[in-house]
Amino acid sequence: MGDQPRPAKKTAKNRRKSASANEPEFVQLLNPGGQRVDHPDYALDLSDEEYRGLYRDLVITRELDAQGTALQRQGQLGLWPSLLGQEAAQVGSGRALREQDTVFPAYRELGVQWCRGIDLLSSFALFRGVDLGGRDVAADRFHMYSIVIASQTLHAAGYAMGVAKDGAVGSDEGEAVVVYHGDGATSEGDFNEALIWAGVFNAPLVLFCQNNQYAISETNARQFLVPPSQRAAGFGVPGILVDGNDVLATYAVTKSALDRARHGEGPSLIEAYTYRMQPHTTSDDATRYRDEAELDQWRAKDPILRYRTWLEAEGLAGGDYFAEIDAEADREVRKLRDRVISLTDPEVSEMFDSVYAEPVPQLAAQRAEAVAFRASLDEGSES
Amino acid sequence: MGDQPRPAKKTAKNRRKSASANEPEFVQLLNPGGQRVDHPDYALDLSDEEYRGLYRDLVITRELDAQGTALQRQGQLGLWPSLLGQEAAQVGSGRALREQDTVFPAYRELGVQWCRGIDLLSSFALFRGVDLGGRDVAADRFHMYSIVIASQTLHAAGYAMGVAKDGAVGSDEGEAVVVYHGDGATSEGDFNEALIWAGVFNAPLVLFCQNNQYAISETNARQFLVPPSQRAAGFGVPGILVDGNDVLATYAVTKSALDRARHGEGPSLIEAYTYRMQPHTTSDDATRYRDEAELDQWRAKDPILRYRTWLEAEGLAGGDYFAEIDAEADREVRKLRDRVISLTDPEVSEMFDSVYAEPVPQLAAQRAEAVAFRASLDEGSES
Amino acid sequence: MTTMSMVKALNSGLRTVLEREPKALIMGEDVGRLGGVFRVTDGLEKDFGSDRVIDTPLAESGIIGTAIGLALRGYRPICEIQFDGFVYPAFDQLVSQLAKMPNRSGGRVRLPVVVRIPFGGGIGAIEHHSESPEAYFAHTAGLKVVACSNPNDAHWMIQQAAASDDPVIFFEPKRRYQAKAEVDTEKSSLGLHDAATVRSGSDATVIAYGPTVDVALHAAAAAAEEGRDLEVIDLRSLSPIDWEPLEASVRRTGRAVVVHEAPGSHGIGAEVAARLTEQCFYSLEAPVLRVTGYDVPYPASRLEEDYLPNLDRVLDAVDRSFEY
Amino acid sequence: MTTMSMVKALNSGLRTVLEREPKALIMGEDVGRLGGVFRVTDGLEKDFGSDRVIDTPLAESGIIGTAIGLALRGYRPICEIQFDGFVYPAFDQLVSQLAKMPNRSGGRVRLPVVVRIPFGGGIGAIEHHSESPEAYFAHTAGLKVVACSNPNDAHWMIQQAAASDDPVIFFEPKRRYQAKAEVDTEKSSLGLHDAATVRSGSDATVIAYGPTVDVALHAAAAAAEEGRDLEVIDLRSLSPIDWEPLEASVRRTGRAVVVHEAPGSHGIGAEVAARLTEQCFYSLEAPVLRVTGYDVPYPASRLEEDYLPNLDRVLDAVDRSFEY
Numbered sequence A, B: 001m002g003d004q005p006r007p008a009k010k011t012a013k014n015r016r017k018s019a020s021a022n023e024p025e026f027v028q029l030l031n032p033g034g035q036r037v038d039h040p041d042y043a044l045d046l047s048d049e050e051y052r053g054l055y056r057d058l059v060i061t062r063e064l065d066a067q068g069t070a071l072q073r074q075g076q077l078g079l080w081p082s083l084l085g086q087e088a089a090q091v092g093s094g095r096a097l098r099e100q101d102t103v104f105p106a107y108r109e110l111g112v113q114w115c116r117g118i119d120l121l122s123s124f125a126l127f128r129g130v131d132l133g134g135r136d137v138a139a140d141r142f143h144m145y146s147i148v149i150a151s152q153t154l155h156a157a158g159y160a161m162g163v164a165k166d167g168a169v170g171s172d173e174g175e176a177v178v179v180y181h182g183d184g185a186t187s188e189g190d191f192n193e194a195l196i197w198a199g200v201f202n203a204p205l206v207l208f209c210q211n212n213q214y215a216i217s218e219t220n221a222r223q224f225l226v227p228p229s230q231r232a233a234g235f236g237v238p239g240i241l242v243d244g245n246d247v248l249a250t251y252a253v254t255k256s257a258l259d260r261a262r263h264g265e266g267p268s269l270i271e272a273y274t275y276r277m278q279p280h281t282t283s284d285d286a287t288r289y290r291d292e293a294e295l296d297q298w299r300a301k302d303p304i305l306r307y308r309t310w311l312e313a314e315g316l317a318g319g320d321y322f323a324e325i326d327a328e329a330d331r332e333v334r335k336l337r338d339r340v341i342s343l344t345d346p347e348v349s350e351m352f353d354s355v356y357a358e359p360v361p362q363l364a365a366q367r368a369e370a371v372a373f374r375a376s377l378d379e380g381s382e383s
Numbered sequence C, D: 001m002t003t004m005s006m007v008k009a010l011n012s013g014l015r016t017v018l019e020r021e022p023k024a025l026i027m028g029e030d031v032g033r034l035g036g037v038f039r040v041t042d043g044l045e046k047d048f049g050s051d052r053v054i055d056t057p058l059a060e061s062g063i064i065g066t067a068i069g070l071a072l073r074g075y076r077p078i079c080e081i082q083f084d085g086f087v088y089p090a091f092d093q094l095v096s097q098l099a100k101m102p103n104r105s106g107g108r109v110r111l112p113v114v115v116r117i118p119f120g121g122g123i124g125a126i127e128h129h130s131e132s133p134e135a136y137f138a139h140t141a142g143l144k145v146v147a148c149s150n151p152n153d154a155h156w157m158i159q160q161a162a163a164s165d166d167p168v169i170f171f172e173p174k175r176r177y178q179a180k181a182e183v184d185t186e187k188s189s190l191g192l193h194d195a196a197t198v199r200s201g202s203d204a205t206v207i208a209y210g211p212t213v214d215v216a217l218h219a220a221a222a223a224a225e226e227g228r229d230l231e232v233i234d235l236r237s238l239s240p241i242d243w244e245p246l247e248a249s250v251r252r253t254g255r256a257v258v259v260h261e262a263p264g265s266h267g268i269g270a271e272v273a274a275r276l277t278e279q280c281f282y283s284l285e286a287p288v289l290r291v292t293g294y295d296v297p298y299p300a301s302r303l304e305e306d307y308l309p310n311l312d313r314v315l316d317a318v319d320r321s322f323e324y
């Protein structure tokens, strides 16, 4: 089996077939049953290796995320916002990124981070409370997690303006910027301002909305009458709705939007229609606002299951490969787990040392006081 | 001539004819040449008296506004934001309002205020600096001027939610709410949040955007790629673009949107395409950013001239009537002018008396101090 | 008298408000079906309907802006800001509109809006979930600002805030949410803007509010063992501040320490110190000292114990006061 | 030495920044073709192009949010907020992002963003055009806050702020914009965060910043005629405050009066009073007194002379100080 494009087998028949009553019209390349469907605007041309790689990413992402939940339950993390169910949205888009592209995440983008090949420890450190999520964002081209909803959309828009100012767009080597946000985020003024800025300044920005149906307990009905993918056009920004549980579709759609951006053709918005299978975070009790029946519906659309089915049907991978990936995931999880557990508490002084680039005398005095105070306590407890 | 609808004379021929290269596709019922044009969605059914009344409103509004500018130049006002050129947008929409409707203005809506039959003195008092624009807004159903751009759009959305909560919609007697804002205002987060709120809560709100082409010195190009009337749809809110210099069209379009709202059919947005013929305010120097040629283009679209031409052609009014209105405008202007000039300075105590409903001891002490201080100065200057 | 947590006390207070005042509304993110992330509004949507307990879009400026509009229409909205650190997107609507509109109107418009904000640290949370933004609002003319420190106050103050015709920013110390204490469900002896002497003493006055009242009380208990008799005053109202009992206390004790979680510089403690010094200059044996958060962004949770004022730091300050 | 207005001094300072620092940008509403409503950026778009002097959409959160993004990309944005009262929609981006992101990153990210804010009253303007919001920012850890009071400082401080790798909120007293004074275009003797003794005296210390420095100097001149020798210190930096010269002065004079336009309660004066009292307790002959705006929203312009601290109110406070 060569590296030619893998078209859907029964184009006309499969197309849109999957759309059930509660599914919108979206770009889909692989239906929940694991069958390839065609889309006139989105072809796919991946190598077998790449196809298998997506599976690996999906599985490892899911396992690492599950470990986040486990670590929180074991008291090793203060909080964990699970991405369960959203793996395809994150892996598809994450793998569509090129080396030179830059990511602005929200706070649930472990899968994207994984695809970028960045050490994931920082995200666990953040939720363990040993630091605030600092990393070398310039080297990583993956910015810090952003907790204040939608605030990062403006940072990304500004950054993308800077990319354009640098003349770093206009060719295949151009840089694109992608910002992740949720369905709830679209209600914040900042998100809408980001659309305006990106549009007016023709910034190479892709806004990637993971519409996981919920903003904590609130459904889409409380955020908008018309989905974000349709709102974008009103800002002069093309909007695309994609099956967020279809890793091939999210990959194809994101790649096309990124290419548009890197060639200087401006911003676009992708709405990945997906579902948050876990509560909002480990602090949330989702049984208060949704029922098992709804979860079951979405279980049937599981992004990994359908992809695995297709890989098998295509003969791209089988039991051995899947077992190998499971084992690798296990190793990754254990490695990370050990590192998380051995993360030690920060020094008191760290609270003071990064506030300003140019030191402030008053802070030096406070630092001394806090350090001395801790030392006196530590002495007290030692004696 | 009876009170039947007055259709355009040469329907097919006139329709859209007026749209020149730099005019968008908008609802127009009267072209710059003063000829009636038909629009399939917007009929008009006014009495001769009402048709004449619109002319009266247009002229008086223009003259009162000119007096604002004059008073500022004479040092009687601190500032004046002229509406010159926007009379049709304000009078058309203002006259479409029914008694029970409520208005949230920005800061340039003298014409709407006139149409509501409210004492205009408050707006002059505000710009004279004798108070902050307070009025009995509940009785007037016309709220205070709002200076912080777009902030009033949320107040109006909330108020309209309240109207719906009160069950005061759903019939011809239903209440509608209209909020005025500019083209620049559409860039603020608040404006976009107002669209979301109004949509999600199906509030009886009409957002009336006077697109006068400028936000101080900045043109539309710095605010949006796609005009506000098209943005609205992305929020599930119908948007309509209307010739803002055509009093008949702004009337018809606003009436229809208000009726929609009062019948419980939800919000809509009207973009009245018009032009600010004066600088932003009397403090602005518009020669720095626009030229006479542009002004000339818009002079040719003058809202009053075209309406007068049509009235004459229809035989609805002639020289005598126009002279009579000029005389009335003159009387109104002089009456108002005298009242503005005799507005006296407020008492020092007024700075303190309305801050809280329930008094605060510390403020009472500060009030006493300020009053005593002023008294000592006044004594000093008397002796 | 019944024993309950602050969350329950707030919940029952809000329930009473909704029962008695037909124009009262509750609005905010997740306040409906979920009952709020802290369950303060638990069960209220079920009992009063989603027309009175409103899950709003995720936009804080929108929450406050539409609450103002609802108040203009005669409603009395009680807004919840989910966490302290998420109030800032609403800042313009709070300080330029809610605070100023009644005065702008010459007193013709009143805006009976309550803005509930769970605040402060000590719960092991991530960034933006442990802020103490009260000084921003206390410095804003036109707002009233209060903070409850115990279930009884919470129960009554939320009702008084809802009854006020002025906008009230209502701070709830989230690390005290679950601590139980007695609530007198019959009547309240204090007004919304009264300070309360929660422990009498003669040697020095410790002034606190919200989460640090408990810290101050513990410090006073420890000091008592060392033979020092501390008076503890719960400010309760940060704007206006009820100066009389503070001044009377400091005139008696001659020493004062103010305790809050917010960074010290330009915090509430500065105003308390400045004003008390003005009013009690001859009585003071020592400057009014402050025990506060440091002038840094709230740190990662593993450092919060070092950031937060605690019993030892309060006692240290008392000692320093006695060194003068 | 040349004589120029503060507007011209800022303009030439900004021009120098744009010339020397290729990554510097100017952005805001109407800063381009119009040159800003106060003409501070007059001619800069013409000379440096609309790619470096950027007219932005009308949205303050967007201005600061995108400036942060540009800074993350290596640019050094200098943002203009058109008037003090319009900074609030940007509050979240200022206090939760601009202030905290460098610390969040563990110092790996620096945000060299300057936010210019024309502030204060006395220009006969309508509501929201005369605010003094400096205390909000001074209370925010992670920001630096300065205010210039004269053309020479304006000229140099804007360049120093632009050169700083920390975010700087830069307040410009708009009622002093047109007053001319000498500017040393060769060099500056002061750092961005230095306080300056602008008049030496031995009887009492008057502390001011921005627009009230001029008021304090006039008061000192008037006091001199009555035989009282006032020292006047211009704070210049509100965060951090340069405490040393203040403390040294107060130790000498034993009396201090702080003057600002913002409401007194929880204003900058509270911090100055509290801290000076802590540091100079034994030297103070009287409490540090404050002459400030009242605790009300900025009034209609016909009342602003009554609201603003003036020469007489400063002298009154000095008199009161001497009554102790």
Ligand SMILES: Cc1ncc(C[n+]2csc(CCOP(=O)(O)OP(=O)(O)O)c2C)c(N)n1
Pocket (backbone or CB within 6 Å): A108, A147, A148, A149, A181, A182, A183, A184, A185, A186, A210, A212, A214, A215, A216, A276, A280, C029, C058, C060, C082, C086, C089
């Ligand atoms: C400005 C702001 N307001 C409120 C919150 C509290 N909060 C955290 S996550 C969340 C819901 C976000 O929903 P969505 O944007 O759909 O993202 P998701 O969590 O579903 O990925 C809320 C309300 C916040 N972090 N920031």
Ligand SMILES: Cc1ncc(C[n+]2csc(CCOP(=O)(O)OP(=O)(O)O)c2C)c(N)n1
Pocket (backbone or CB within 6 Å): B108, B147, B148, B149, B181, B182, B183, B184, B185, B186, B210, B212, B214, B215, B216, B276, B280, D029, D058, D060, D082, D086, D089
């Ligand atoms: C939040 C805010 N930012 C800036 C300003 C300053 N300002 C006053 S009017 C104006 C332009 C408004 O343009 P637009 O909305 O088109 O209304 P127009 O004046 O043209 O009627 C600006 C920037 C303000 N009043 N409020």
Ligand SMILES: [Mg+2]
Pocket (backbone or CB within 6 Å): A182, A183, A184, A210, A211, A212, A213, A214, A215, A216
């Ligand atoms: Mg979501």
Ligand SMILES: [Mg+2]
Pocket (backbone or CB within 6 Å): B182, B183, B184, B210, B211, B212, B213, B214, B215, B216
């Ligand atoms: Mg405009």
